[in-house]
Amino acid sequence: MKQNKYLIFILVIAAVLISSVAAFAQSEGGSITIGLAVEPVSLDPAGGLYIPEQFLIQQIFDPLVAADPELNLHPALATAWEVNAEGTEFTFTLRDDVTFHDGTKFTAEAVKISLDRAAQGTTPAAAAPAILTDYIETEIVDDTTVIVKFSAPRATFLQDLSRPWLFISSPAAIEQYGDDYGQHPVGTGPFVFSSWAAQDNIVLTKNPDYNWGAEFYSHSGPALLDEITFRFLPEAATRLAAFQSGEASIVQDPSYLETSLLATDPSVQVFTFAAPGMTSHQMINVENAPTDDLNVRQALIYAVDQETISQIAFYGLQPAAHSVISPTTWAYNQAAGDLYRYDPDKAAALLEESGWVDSNGDGIREKDGVNLHIEYPALPAYEEAFMELLASYLQNAGFEVNITKLDDAGVSEFGAANKHNILNMGWISRDPSVLSYVYDSANIDGGNQSAYARFRNDRLDEILHTAPQTIDEEARKALYEEAQAIIMENAIALPIHAYGSVYLTDASIAGFRFDSEGFPFLYEISFAAE
């Protein structure tokens, strides 16, 4: 009898041990469904452009050089690199033990082919060519050594390499699928592309051989999940319903109101991230009256309460912005970001100083019989949440605001015709170098014609030209800090909000962590051990 008791005791212990081992084992493996707002267009790194493409490309492909969340660079497919003194030639030593998902070996040739394709771009909307301006060629020294050559110094190239557009594709797969490669991507990443049903889902499965993740990841070896299904759920209400009914355990960009309500639910985890790069801001046109006057431009900025806009329009999930770039960007200038805070009295004083007063009591200020009028071409796709609110702040300050709602092409045309006073701009990027796309005066009538502030300042142009070629980090940082100061002091940017990534996950998801641009590392995600 006593023996029996022992036996039972041992059995109980054994059962507890087995079940706890089983529970532990459960934390590896399994499959999850992620609800995305937008379907990718192409999963070819050299063809992709926007956020949905980048997110998926990161799972399937690897970079030569990887960036951790703090933007420090780590070896990935390249184990070491050297830059020549001029910053025009980058020599990479490559890993020798990596295979693509199609079984072919990763070699120097893959790097050359991938970068050559990226420099060309494989769809009209590809982002990669803009990153690889001045690219000459990639020279293959031997199977594990390449030299990438530029015609001008390229200070941001190593950081750029860690962005999805320059990730490395399998040459054999490019050859095999030709024009359809974007629908059949093959990389070396932690997940293997499995299937794509357009307007429905994309399925990725674990790469069992994966053993070359960068050192900053929380673990090494293959990914923890066996399978990931991405579902394209364009309606925010449906995304939320799919999450609440358990059909998706992670959803991206749920509607802000519901997210704010769910935040107190213990079974829901809310993750938010303010993206680096240019904030969503209104570029202020210095050529057209009345914004050709510095006082009027500064009054525009003082008249707007970004904190309240963030709360009302975005339930706080898109953080308020006070500068042309967001605080999470490298080389953010705090002083420039502190120049303006909501101050309606100051706005009124500035406008009165310039002679704008409301003499007929209609709420709109006039000068010499002309109303203080602002032309605002708006793109509801980006600005719907806040455009009316923004206009009402400006109206309170005595502006007359005319909003013209247009699509992308319409706004570009409106801006190119120089009919606007304010026009929305924004650009997610780790580096302030994106400022040159829209603040370099060469882009007013020439270049990409996107310098809608039409601001000509020799010093700013000089900075925007020299900084991307300045290899010394401290010097480059100082240059960009000065650029932010010039932009904000001249009041050519009315900041609204930083771009926030919002994800909901249920309580079963563990290991959720954002990378430096607000994408979760799916490689690190697992089910929470019981």
Added chain:
Amino acid sequence: MWQYLGRRLLTSLSVLIGVSILTFLMLHFVPGDPVHALLGRQAISPERLEELRQELGFNDPIPVQYFNYVANVARGDLGRSLKNNRPVLESILEQFPSTLQLTVTALLISTFFGILIGLINAVVHNTAPDKVISILTITGISIPPFFLGLLLILFFSVRLNWLPATAKSNDPKGLILPAITLAVGEACWLARLVRSSVLEEMNKSYRWTARAKGASERRVMLHHVMRNSLIPIITAISLQFIALMAGSVVVESIFARQGIGRLAVTAIQNRDFPLVQGTVSFIAVIYVLINTFTDLIYAVVDPRVRLQ
């Protein structure tokens, strides 16, 4: 009969040519540069923009672009999407089965319940149940599908967890809520129509003649009244099929289903010219086919049609 069929086909062909010209013109007269629309708000040099316009054929005169398009279609080539470079026909054929499945299921539901409720409604007319059914059917017609869809999701998926809100398109369980969402309005509309059509026939004198000749009420209803009520109902069902295809655009988006309606909407948003042209023309072909088919059935049911 053959002459009738030939006439119908000729009319159909001219309708299709008309649709393709109209779509083409509308796409080209929307303000804004199509290449800009395609690229989004991306910084791109005017040289590259010009290069793309040239490459994509937007610099040719519009009639030339149209005839190039028609010539390609005649060879069975609907072109490739400007956005993702996939062949347009491949995308359409991939997405259409899901729309067809949804529309046919919804049609079966709406026809069955529409006729059933309409008949009951007609039989009990001028009584209290008539009022109740009428109020319910009018409510059903008035609820927009996007609202009904969300209500159904909230109740059956989120609360009860019985049916998936966003099943993959090949999961039959995922068909139930979308099909009901799509069918409710049409079923109620059909019920109203059946009710009035049957009531109208019931008041005609042949009904009394048949009764006087000794036919039972049941026989009079089924063989005389129903058959004559059928003519407007057949038209209504074919119109319904078309309305359901149009409604599928909304339902496909809410339930995140594959489908040609959603494909067309996304293509229009992206100004993906070949894809818009392809999907709109394809939908037009379906409409014309259904209309022609209806006319043929019409001719079978009502011999007077053939003589015209």
